[in-house]
Amino acid sequence: xxxxxxxxxxxxxxxxxxxxxxxxxxxxxxxxxxxxxxxxxxxxxxxxxxxxxxxxxxxxxxxxxxxxxxxxxxxxxxxxxxxxxxxxxxxxxxxxxxxxxxxxxxxxxxxxxxxxxxxxxxxxxxxxxxxxxxxxxxxxxxxxxxxxxxxxxxxxxxxxxxxxxxxxxxxxxxxxxxxxxxxxxxxxxxxxxxxxxxxxxxxxxxxxxxxxxxxxxxxxxxxxxxxxxxxxxxxxxxxxxxxxxxxxxxxxxxxxxxxxxxxxxxxxxxxxxxxxxxxxxxxxxxxxxxxxxxxxxxxxxxxxxxxxxxxxxxxxxxxxxxxxxxxxxxxxxxxxxxx
Numbered sequence: 001x002x003x004x005x006x007x008x009x010x011x012x013x014x015x016x017x018x019x020x021x022x023x024x025x026x027x028x029x030x031x032x033x034x035x036x037x038x039x040x041x042x043x044x045x046x047x048x049x050x051x052x053x054x055x056x057x058x059x060x061x062x063x064x065x066x067x068x069x070x071x072x073x074x075x076x077x078x079x080x081x082x083x084x085x086x087x088x089x090x091x092x093x094x095x096x097x098x099x100x101x102x103x104x105x106x107x108x109x110x111x112x113x114x115x116x117x118x119x120x121x122x123x124x125x126x127x128x129x130x131x132x133x134x135x136x137x138x139x140x141x142x143x144x145x146x147x148x149x150x151x152x153x154x155x156x157x158x159x160x161x162x163x164x165x166x167x168x169x170x171x172x173x174x175x176x177x178x179x180x181x182x183x184x185x186x187x188x189x190x191x192x193x194x195x196x197x198x199x200x201x202x203x204x205x206x207x208x209x210x211x212x213x214x215x216x217x218x219x220x221x222x223x224x225x226x227x228x229x230x231x232x233x234x235x236x237x238x239x240x241x242x243x244x245x246x247x248x249x250x251x252x253x254x255x256x257x258x259x260x261x262x263x264x265x266x267x268x269x270x271x272x273x274x275x276x277x278x279x280x281x282x283x284x285x286x287x288x289x290x291x292x293x294x295x296x297x298x299x300x301x302x303x304x305x306x307x308x309x310x311x312x313x314x315x316x317x318x319x320x321x322x323x324x325x326x327x328x329x330x331x332x333x334x335x336x337x338x339x
Contacts, residue, residue, distance in 0.1 A: 004088035004117075004168070005055050007032070009081065011065045012047040025067035025075075032061045033080065055086045057118025087118035090164040090171040096144075098160055098180040102188030102196070104152045106133075106180055110162040111144040119166040128158045129176065152182040187298060190219030192276030192337050195298040198246065198291045206338035208250040209280050215247065215338040220292050221281070222299045225269050225335060230306055230316045230327035231262040237313040238262060244286040244309050244317075249336065252308035253282035266306040266333050273335035281335040283308035286317040292334060293319040305332040 001008045011028040024046045032039035032052050041050035055061060062080040091113030100106045108126040126147040127134045133151040152158060158180050161173035188196045198218035205213045231238065238259045241252040256267030266283050273281035284292060286309035296302035307317040315324030318331060325331075 002084050002086045002168075003051070005057055005086055006051045006053045007055060007061060007063065007084050007086050008049050008051045009041070009063050009065070010047075010049040011043055011067075011078075013067060014075070014078070023069045023071070025069050027068050028065050029068070029074075030063055030065045031077075032063055034059075034061070057087050058085065058116075059118075060085045085118065087166065087168040089169040090117045090121050090166050091115040092172045093124065093162045093164050093174045094144075095160070095162055095174040095177045098158075098177050100180070100182065102184040102190070103154045103182040105148055105150045106152055106158065106160070106182065108147045108149060108160045108162060108177065109144070110147065110174065112142055113164055113171060116164075117166055117168055117171075119168055121164045121166050123165045125163050125165065125170075126160050127163075127173070128152070128160055130156070130158065133158070154182050154184075157181045184217050186295060190217065190276075190337075191339055192219055192221075192278045192281070194219035194221045194275055194337070195295075197295040197298055197336075198288070200246070204247040204338075206247045206250050208254055208282075209338040210278070211339050217339050218246070218284075218288060218291065218336050219339065220284075220299055220334055220336045221273060221275050224301055225273065225333035227330045227332050228269055228306075229265050229330055231256065231259070231265040231267070233261040234326070234328045235313055236261040238310055241308060241310040246285070246287050246291070247338070249285040249288045249308050250280065250282040250338065252285055252310075256283070256308060266331070267308060269333045270308075270335040275335070275337075278337055281337045284334065284336045285309050288336060289317070289319045289334070292336065299334070303332055305334045 009030045028043040030041050038054045041052045043050045060083045064077040067075040094111035096109030124137045133149045135149045137147045159176040163173050164171045184196045190196045196219045206215045240255045253267045256262040270283035286307045289307040305319045309317040311324040
């Protein structure tokens, strides 16, 4: 049985071949090969086990035993045992940077320990603190690597440790990583599958959205919705849809959807979007659309698109224009959502 710098060997009496029995063995001497200083151990009695110490972890050894009784003395050596390699748990891994392209994941960078303990490392495990998120990277052997940990909570600050495991067991954990807070960045893929194009650390209100008064992000669908007019019936004022600032797009769009003049058109098209299984997509307000236009590289085939901000009975704001455009114009729809 392999251990840390040792192997424990079990011996038992063989069968005498010369026809004369001098009695049961009183002791056994076990010897390692290749030879090492002090690489023997003694079992007292008719059978038993003893540890051969002073071995080198990671080196394969075989063992022979001789038996001694009161007469005629010491036997020939046994045949060699199967090869056994002593080992211990790996050393402590190193910890590196933690990064993410957005919740609920974090990528933990680590370096291999200076010693694998004499047995190849088979897995590295990253664990979060506070608890609740862990991931395992299965390897044959690596000098460094990354582990992606999922299941993180948005806005929570985490630290991570990494352990290494081989056939002998699991190492002590690495030192803790620097603190990492689970957040989205511009360009991250949002929970609805769109691209995050606006981030607010202070937060904003988007009445009607799932985030309510605690919204921090806007994401946009990358796929194009069909080009449509602003509303079904033109030259009619839709009461209330004048919000321009970030956070007013949903309420504008909801007013459009509830209007008898807008059973079809840009607002209805945006509200019908269902990316990620969410039903709170909307037509962005003037300022929300301006933010998206500034990050147009995140979405496909950018062109002028409708906002949900009405100017008057005849016109509404569009992206990239200093004035409105008549509502019967056919333009693209860019559904967005707040979270």
